[in-house]
Amino acid sequence: MNRFLESLGKRILFFDGAMGTMLQKAGLKGGDLPEYLNVERPELIGSIHRAYLAAGCNVVTTNTFGANRNKLGERVSEIVPAAVGIAREAASEYAEAFVAQDIGPTGKILQPFGDLAFEDAYSIFAEQVRAGGDRADLILIETMGDLYETKAAVLAAKENSSLPVVATLIFGSDGRLLTGADAKTAAITLSAFGVDALGVNCGFGPEAMLPVVRQMAEVTDLPIVVNPNAGLPEVVDGKTVYTVEPARFAANMVKIVQAGASCVGGCCGTTPEHIRAEVEACRDLPLVKARRELPTAVTSYSARVEFGSRTVIIGERINPTGKKRLKQALRENDIDYIVNEGIEQTDAAADILDVNVGLPEIDETKMLSEAITELQAVVNVPLQPDTTDPKALEAALRLYNGKAMINSVNGKKETTDAIFPLVQKYGGVTVCLLLDENGIPDSVDGRLAIASKIIERAASFGIPPRELIFDPLAMSVSTDPKAAKTTLETVRRLHESGLKTVLGVSNVSFGLPDRELLTSEFFVLAMQAGLSAGIVNPKSERLMNAYRAFNALYERDEHFNEYISARSRSDAVPSVNKPEKKSLFESILKGLAEESRMQAKALLKEKSAIEIIDGDIVPALDEAGGRFEEKTLFLPQLLMCAEAAKAVFGEIKSAIPKGASASKGTILICTVKNDVHDIGKNIVKTLLENYGYEVVDLGKDVAPEEVARQVKARGVRLVGLSALMTTTVPFMEQTVKAVRAAAPGCKIMVGGAVLTQKYADMIGADSYSKDAMGAVRYAEEVFSGS
Amino acid sequence: MNERNVLRYLRITGEPDDRTRELIGECDREAKMKIEPKRVYRVYDIVREENGISLDGVLFEGEQIVHRLVGFEQCAVFAVTLGIGADLLVRRYTSIQPSKAAVMHAVLADMTESVCDLTEAQIRKGPPAYETGTRFSPGYPGLPLDYQPLIFRMLEVTKRIGISLTEQNFMIPHKSVTAFLGVKEKNYEQVSGVVGKKNFVF
Numbered sequence: 001m002n003r004f005l006e007s008l009g010k011r012i013l014f015f016d017g018a019m020g021t022m023l024q025k026a027g028l029k030g031g032d033l034p035e036y037l038n039v040e041r042p043e044l045i046g047s048i049h050r051a052y053l054a055a056g057c058n059v060v061t062t063n064t065f066g067a068n069r070n071k072l073g074e075r076v077s078e079i080v081p082a083a084v085g086i087a088r089e090a091a092s093e094y095a096e097a098f099v100a101q102d103i104g105p106t107g108k109i110l111q112p113f114g115d116l117a118f119e120d121a122y123s124i125f126a127e128q129v130r131a132g133g134d135r136a137d138l139i140l141i142e143t144m145g146d147l148y149e150t151k152a153a154v155l156a157a158k159e160n161s162s163l164p165v166v167a168t169l170i171f172g173s174d175g176r177l178l179t180g181a182d183a184k185t186a187a188i189t190l191s192a193f194g195v196d197a198l199g200v201n202c203g204f205g206p207e208a209m210l211p212v213v214r215q216m217a218e219v220t221d222l223p224i225v226v227n228p229n230a231g232l233p234e235v236v237d238g239k240t241v242y243t244v245e246p247a248r249f250a251a252n253m254v255k256i257v258q259a260g261a262s263c264v265g266g267c268c269g270t271t272p273e274h275i276r277a278e279v280e281a282c283r284d285l286p287l288v289k290a291r292r293e294l295p296t297a298v299t300s301y302s303a304r305v306e307f308g309s310r311t312v313i314i315g316e317r318i319n320p321t322g323k324k325r326l327k328q329a330l331r332e333n334d335i336d337y338i339v340n341e342g343i344e345q346t347d348a349a350a351d352i353l354d355v356n357v358g359l360p361e362i363d364e365t366k367m368l369s370e371a372i373t374e375l376q377a378v379v380n381v382p383l384q385p386d387t388t389d390p391k392a393l394e395a396a397l398r399l400y401n402g403k404a405m406i407n408s409v410n411g412k413k414e415t416t417d418a419i420f421p422l423v424q425k426y427g428g429v430t431v432c433l434l435l436d437e438n439g440i441p442d443s444v445d446g447r448l449a450i451a452s453k454i455i456e457r458a459a460s461f462g463i464p465p466r467e468l469i470f471d472p473l474a475m476s477v478s479t480d481p482k483a484a485k486t487t488l489e490t491v492r493r494l495h496e497s498g499l500k501t502v503l504g505v506s507n508v509s510f511g512l513p514d515r516e517l518l519t520s521e522f523f524v525l526a527m528q529a530g531l532s533a534g535i536v537n538p539k540s541e542r543l544m545n546a547y548r549a550f551n552a553l554y555e556r557d558e559h560f561n562e563y564i565s566a567r568s569r570s571d572a573v574p575s576v577n578k579p580e581k582k583s584l585f586e587s588i589l590k591g592l593a594e595e596s597r598m599q600a601k602a603l604l605k606e607k608s609a610i611e612i613i614d615g616d617i618v619p620a621l622d623e624a625g626g627r628f629e630e631k632t633l634f635l636p637q638l639l640m641c642a643e644a645a646k647a648v649f650g651e652i653k654s655a656i657p658k659g660a661s662a663s664k665g666t667i668l669i670c671t672v673k674n675d676v677h678d679i680g681k682n683i684v685k686t687l688l689e690n691y692g693y694e695v696v697d698l699g700k701d702v703a704p705e706e707v708a709r710q711v712k713a714r715g716v717r718l719v720g721l722s723a724l725m726t727t728t729v730p731f732m733e734q735t736v737k738a739v740r741a742a743a744p745g746c747k748i749m750v751g752g753a754v755l756t757q758k759y760a761d762m763i764g765a766d767s768y769s770k771d772a773m774g775a776v777r778y779a780e781e782v783f784s785g786s
Numbered sequence: 787m788n789e790r791n792v793l794r795y796l797r798i799t800g801e802p803d804d805r806t807r808e809l810i811g812e813c814d815r816e817a818k819m820k821i822e823p824k825r826v827y828r829v830y831d832i833v834r835e836e837n838g839i840s841l842d843g844v845l846f847e848g849e850q851i852v853h854r855l856v857g858f859e860q861c862a863v864f865a866v867t868l869g870i871g872a873d874l875l876v877r878r879y880t881s882i883q884p885s886k887a888a889v890m891h892a893v894l895a896d897m898t899e900s901v902c903d904l905t906e907a908q909i910r911k912g913p914p915a916y917e918t919g920t921r922f923s924p925g926y927p928g929l930p931l932d933y934q935p936l937i938f939r940m941l942e943v944t945k946r947i948g949i950s951l952t953e954q955n956f957m958i959p960h961k962s963v964t965a966f967l968g969v970k971e972k973n974y975e976q977v978s979g980v981v982g983k984k985n986f987v988f
Contacts, residue, residue, distance in 0.1 A: 178948040336881040378878040634798040639885035686884040
């Protein structure tokens with residue numbers, strides 16, 4: 001066993017203090033990169049390690065905080081081994097000293113917020129880890145402000161080294177990470193990533209860290225590492241200084257240990273004197289063991305859901321079973337539809353979203369990954385990938401930004417053998433269906449026996465029962481009148497033995513009229529039996545009313561807040577006032593999406609879809625476009641009109657006869673390389689789509705070669721390029737050249753804040769559009785000849 | 787929120803229609819719940835160099851920056867951001883409701899400006915109290931984006947308030963601003979109306 005792991009959590013271990021502060025004292029200037037000193041002045045770095053070891057610390061941290069490709073370029077493989085060598089040599093003089101290979105953040109923000117792809121972050125960290133060559137005793141990932149970046153670093157460390165991994169996070173003064181998670185959410189998530197210890201460093205001093213440490217100790221049984229600054233930074237004479245003296249620092253660190261930390265050290269502003277005082281004050285303190293029962297919880301990048309007394313609502317709507325429109329969206333790779341379904345469910349109070357995108361004819365691995373990536377960019381509730389394909393599940397869990405809910409395993413050995421290793425690696429709370437090779441047992445005892453079997457198998461993978469949630473399977477009462485009673489009794493028995501439960505509630509009513517009524521009543525009975533979570537339709541008003549009423553009656557809704565606010569919302573909905581009857585044309589023109597959709601639905605009884613398109617949608621869009629050009633109607637209204645048109649399309653789409661494609665042609669659009677602004681491009685896309693064009697959107701920051709390749713491969717006749725910043729305009733020129741070379745017949749239109757007709761002419765574009773309508777007009781011109 | 791500015795960003799001339807106005811109100815309320823404005827600033831002595839100015843030993847090359855700081859002995863440098871929540875809001879509506887995304891964009895741009903204004907006010911208040919010039923930012927004509935990494939290092943922007951730079955020196959979160967502001971310490975007389983030590987030139 002690794003020596004560090006033998007000591008970790010068994011006794012108090014002391015980490016070292018600041019490296020940067022010591023280097024600044026030795027004359028390092030603000031702008032210099034300290035990592036170069038590992039090769040330029042190894043004796044200086046070594047002397048700092050020795051000073052900390054002499055002060056009594058057990059873990060020295062290599063001078064490699066920023067030793068990544070972003071900052072050092074090609075020199076990572078030279079500087080990291082040098083730094084590890086220096087620390088190793090210093091530590092060799094002490095019997096109980098360990099070397100931590102230090103890894104700090106990349107300095108970039110990950111997608112979807114930033115420009116760094118998750119797998120690129122992984123590769124930056126992997127290079128750093130490999131450069132260390134397993135010559136340290138542990139890998140310390142620190143000062144992380146984003147859980148997603150931390151996940152990339154932890155995976156890189158675990159997959160490219162056999163060393164233990166410790167990760168510590170930096171919180172803001174509001175007690176949250178930059179990306180929004182509080183200490184509990186962060187600790188639950190990090191624990192799921194499979195680190196050996198976790199904690200907090202930098203940001204503020206030990207006093208302010210105390211609440212963070214206490215919260216972490218409530219939700220994890222992993223050793224907690226705490227490396228605070230010597231107080232908050234102050235600027236004196238233009239220099240950053242930290243003002244907490246060693247004695248006060250040490251006194252506060254005693255409280256940190258008493259709150260549950262077992263590894264303590266220091267960060268910015270701390271010196272060997274701080275560490276010496278800390279060692280003296282904390283050396284003989286008893287270790288505080290985690291006593292509290294740990295919660296069953298899942299997380300997103302910023303929020304957590306704990307399975308406690310109150311039943312958790314898992315939105316079931318992203319599942320193609322029996323949903324024609326979603327099947328169509330999946331076949332057409334219409335991610336927006338799926339995202340919208342997710343947003344509507346979270347707006348309707350879903351706590352977690354189930355994500356099932358399996359259809360026989362699509363690539364499920366790709367689709368599930370894409371859906372998870374897009375959904376987690378716009379909703380902040382935890383997600384529940386739902387698939388029977390372990391490959392699709394692994395891809396989704398890898399990309400998921402948090403601790404997921406996993407749907408599902410069952411009593412068949414093949415499922416647990418395939419899925420539990422993934423749970424072990426990526427973390428997650430697993431839904432366990434109580435069926436096995438012999439089907440679903442008729443009896444309660446039969447189902448409980450399967451639960452025991454799954455618990456045993458999970459234990460062999462190191463997965464405790466609190467990470468499992470059991471689904472006793474709601475079956476239709478129409479085929480088996482006893483089905484509901486058996487299921488409810490199983491829920492009750494599982495609940496009484498302290499296990500968590502979940503049900504796909506609506507199955508119970510299959511085959512009977514007014515399903516919502518039966519489903520809602522059954523849900524209430526299941527909650528009464530102790531159900532931890534229901535996979536339901538949160539958009540069902542009846543079901544959610546029953547849910548809120550139950551919570552109000554069962555002491556699960558403090559001060560009846562949710563019940564009252566839901567009631568006042570439903571009161572506030574105005575009785576559908578029917579003023580003058582508008583035509584569909586008028587509704588679209590006014591941008592009334594819901595009204596337009598309803599009208600179109602009714603109109604389909606008298607008119608064909610094509611007649612609606614030609615008679616209402618297109619004229620309304622033309623009218624709005626014309627008024628926009630006259631400046632009597634403005635951008636938000638133009639877009640609202642487009643949204644209304646889109647809603648109508650969605651409603652009548654299935655009525656458009658096959659083969660009678662409504663598409664007038666395919667247009668490829670993107671923002672050029674190095675430009676990350678996409679609002680203009682998105683507006684153009686919205687309008688073009690509504691004018692009946694199929695738009696292939698390559699996104700932002702797209703390389704010229706990629707545009708050219710796609711144009712050629714898809715044989716498109718028109719490309720739209722957007723650029724907002726002057727600095728990226730040269731890439732537009734390159735893109736024009738690349739497209740010309742690859743597809744001489746393809747027309748190119750350009751637009752964006754900094755472009756002018758003159759510049760468009762200069763770079764050889766076919767058309768310059770001053771606004772989104774300009775792009776539509778040019779498209780009409782290009783495709784009118786066809 | 788300054789509605790006039792929001793309308794200007796949306797290129798709306800004259801009165802907006804009711805639905806646009808409603809949308810602006812909606813975006814304003816939602817944005818207020820989601821933004822987490824943060825700022826960091828510091829005041830530096832200006833050292834004039836042959837090819838630019840330097841602040842705390844960091845050289846900003848160029849004529850524009852020299853020109854814009856004429857008459858000032860000191861320069862405040864600041865960075866502000868509305869936080870990642872603001873980006874998330876725009877992103878959320880981009881695919882499902884582009885009209886709201888566009889309005890949200892404008893509302894957030896206006897809020898970013900407000901945070902800059904508040905930061906300026908804070909700088910003016912001191913202590914010491916300052917008179918200030920007009921703020922200007924990297925990306926303006928003659929003020930290259932290459933200034934960004936220098937500012938980020940001087941103010942520890944990434945660590946303090948969580949803005950990061952892309953390879954092209956764009957800021958993320960998008961709703962962020964860095965700026966320079968010429969400042970002059972208000973002398974004692976102006977502050978208190980009494981002739982103080984600072985006017986004792988002879």
